[in-house]
Amino acid sequence: MIILPQQRLIFILCLLLAVTALLSLLTGSTSLPLYEALQQSFSEAEGVYGIILTELRLPRTLVAMLAGASLGVSGAVMQSLLRNPLASPGLVGSASGAALGAVTALYFGLSANFSLALPLGGIGGALLATLTAYLLAGREASPLTLILAGVAVNAFALALVSLLLNLAPSPYAVQEIALWMLGSLANISRNELWVMLPGTLIGWLLIWRQGHDLDLLTLGEETAGSMGVELAKLRWRLFIAIGLIVGSAISVTGSIGFIGLMIPHILRPLVGYQPSRLLIPSALGGALLLLLADIGVRTIPLDTEIKVGVITSLLGAPFFLWLILKQRRSGT
Amino acid sequence: MGVKRLTTLLLALFSLATAAAPPQRVVSLNLCSDQLLLMLASPEQVASVSHLAVEESSSFVARQAAAYPLNHARLEEIIRLQPDLVITVPYTNPRLVSSLQQLGFETYQLALGSQLPEITSEIARLANRLGQPAKGAAIIERMQKQIKDEDEQTLAERPTALLYQPRGYTSAAGTLQDEAMKLAGWRNPATEAGFSGYTAAPLEQVIEWQPQLLIISNYGEPGESRAEQLIHHPALKRVMKNRPSLEIPYKYWICPGPMLAEAVSLLRSAHEEVR
Numbered sequence: 001m002i003i004l005p006q007q008r009l010i011f012i013l014c015l016l017l018a019v020t021a022l023l024s025l026l027t028g029s030t031s032l033p034l035y036e037a038l039q040q041s042f043s044e045a046e047g048v049y050g051i052i053l054t055e056l057r058l059p060r061t062l063v064a065m066l067a068g069a070s071l072g073v074s075g076a077v078m079q080s081l082l083r084n085p086l087a088s089p090g091l092v093g094s095a096s097g098a099a100l101g102a103v104t105a106l107y108f109g110l111s112a113n114f115s116l117a118l119p120l121g122g123i124g125g126a127l128l129a130t131l132t133a134y135l136l137a138g139r140e141a142s143p144l145t146l147i148l149a150g151v152a153v154n155a156f157a158l159a160l161v162s163l164l165l166n167l168a169p170s171p172y173a174v175q176e177i178a179l180w181m182l183g184s185l186a187n188i189s190r191n192e193l194w195v196m197l198p199g200t201l202i203g204w205l206l207i208w209r210q211g212h213d214l215d216l217l218t219l220g221e222e223t224a225g226s227m228g229v230e231l232a233k234l235r236w237r238l239f240i241a242i243g244l245i246v247g248s249a250i251s252v253t254g255s256i257g258f259i260g261l262m263i264p265h266i267l268r269p270l271v272g273y274q275p276s277r278l279l280i281p282s283a284l285g286g287a288l289l290l291l292l293a294d295i296g297v298r299t300i301p302l303d304t305e306i307k308v309g310v311i312t313s314l315l316g317a318p319f320f321l322w323l324i325l326k327q328r329r330s331g332t
Numbered sequence: 333m334g335v336k337r338l339t340t341l342l343l344a345l346f347s348l349a350t351a352a353a354p355p356q357r358v359v360s361l362n363l364c365s366d367q368l369l370l371m372l373a374s375p376e377q378v379a380s381v382s383h384l385a386v387e388e389s390s391s392f393v394a395r396q397a398a399a400y401p402l403n404h405a406r407l408e409e410i411i412r413l414q415p416d417l418v419i420t421v422p423y424t425n426p427r428l429v430s431s432l433q434q435l436g437f438e439t440y441q442l443a444l445g446s447q448l449p450e451i452t453s454e455i456a457r458l459a460n461r462l463g464q465p466a467k468g469a470a471i472i473e474r475m476q477k478q479i480k481d482e483d484e485q486t487l488a489e490r491p492t493a494l495l496y497q498p499r500g501y502t503s504a505a506g507t508l509q510d511e512a513m514k515l516a517g518w519r520n521p522a523t524e525a526g527f528s529g530y531t532a533a534p535l536e537q538v539i540e541w542q543p544q545l546l547i548i549s550n551y552g553e554p555g556e557s558r559a560e561q562l563i564h565h566p567a568l569k570r571v572m573k574n575r576p577s578l579e580i581p582y583k584y585w586i587c588p589g590p591m592l593a594e595a596v597s598l599l600r601s602a603h604e605e606v607r
Binding site for chain 2: 046
């Protein structure tokens with residue numbers, strides 16, 4: 001039986017998430033008369049507002065929540081598994097690996113014949129990149145070594161994406177890859193939701209109940225091993241889980257960075273620095289952050305919609321700098 | 333000093349004379365200039381066209397173009413061709429154009445306007461430069477005859493049509509596609525909503541506009557771009573369920589030229605489907 005970490009925090013986050021989700025359903029480029037839209041959604045008659053609500057805003061909101069939750073929780077898992085405050089899907093290369101896998105599936109025809117090629121490409125890419133960075137850095141890597149390994153993996157994955165961009169078969173494909181790399185939730189439909197759901201759920205199930213082992217891991221790998229944690233098994237299980245959830249999310253939304261880095265750091269003090277208590281709040285917090293960013297994107301009055309990945313990076317990069325400064329100060 | 337001045341004068345006169353003479357080795361660097369050149373010049377005047385000119389899916393003159401050496405707008409290639417006129421477009425790499433000019437090659441830039449009067453005057457101007465004014469006039473006449481507005485509908489009575497492209501892009505005010513729709517008696521809701529150019533149209537707005545006709549135009553082979561799947565967004569599909577859509581090959585309106593009349597004819601024939 002897993003002990004529910006800090007029910008009050010979870011309750012508050014859930015409440016905020018519910019309100020934000022509602023707000024997300026009400027935000028868009030057309031003003032939606034809610035009553036009419038709901039009426040149309042639940043009646044047989046086809047109506048424009050009903051369609052906008054159920055086919056556009058609802059899938060967009062749900063995908064934002066799922067993807068945000070996956071990114072948030074994967075950051076929390078990586079930081080405790082690698083016992084490294086700077087670990088996150090973006091910095092360790094999982095996200096670029098997922099992007100590479102998805103782009104490969106998209107533009108070289110795999111996804112046309114086989115609809116799961118997209119998420120599978122993303123999952124495979126994420127897994128491969130995460131493992132590469134981990135093996136490059138070594139098991140007891142310092143934060144710096146791990147980040148360097150991540151930089152190398154990131155650079156290589158992005159170089160391969162650029163190569164695909166270079167070779168893209170259609171002029172749309174070029175524009176596509178470029179825009180997709182920015183990360184966006186615009187024009188998402190039910191289909192994308194179904195595509196990302198299986199991998200995400202399986203990944204979450206794999207993480208479920210691993211909190212206790214992660215807690216023991218804070219005592220050091222040897223101690224944890226002596227207390228019955230099967231380290232190799234745990235590592236594989238969680239790496240596969242991260243590959244599944246990050247790959248599924250990124251293959252639908254494009255590259256959305258920094259959520260996995262920021263959210264666990266913001267929430268960690270609130271849960272008393274205990275990894276198991278961080279998992280669920282991180283998922284909720286990630287969902288909340290991505291949803292808020294996506295609402296922001298839809299509210300900023302510009303002719304061209306800003307991509308949501310740009311917003312999260314604009315928030316995340318300064319946060320990353322602040323983390324480095326904090327590290328430096330505590331180090332000296 | 334007098335001699336020097338005389339030489340300059342003579343040189344100026346000489347270059348004036350060569351500028352006026354019809355060029356004999358013309359190189360075109362862009363799909364849009366390729367098409368006009370092949371339509372207007374006599375076959376022996378053309379030295380090379382761009383590699384895009386032979387693409388069936390985007391070029392209106394793919395068959396004629398196959399007879400000529402192809403270029404990829406690279407400086408070395410162009411020098412080897414020793415052209416006496418290089419036709420460029422506003423998108424041609426400016427560094428390439430200035431290098432060509434420094435090396436003493438004559439360049440001629442097309443304006444690529446999108447309004448019908450701009451297109452016809454561009455054809456006439458290029459025809460003159462190539463020494464083929466009669467050919468230009470004939471093409472313009474044929475084009476105008478084909479486009480001539482037949483319906484006398486007032487604007488309000490006109491049905492709406494929206495060009496909807498992969499990834500939700502549309503063509504609004506100031507584009508060739510918008511001009512063709514206008515000439516064919518359609519209203520473009522994107523233009524009326526204040527959009528201009530080739531721009532992203534939010535799907536929510538497209539659904540609210542409920543265009544009576546959805547126009548799709550594909551460039552290149554139907555590829556695997558995720559963009560191309562967007563047109564199959566379930567929301568758009570539901571709104572357009574009982575409404576017609578029309579595919580217009582991109583080669584009719586990717587570049588300004590007489591082929592725009594073909595797009596206008598296709599668009600005009602679609603009126604029957606919405607009535």
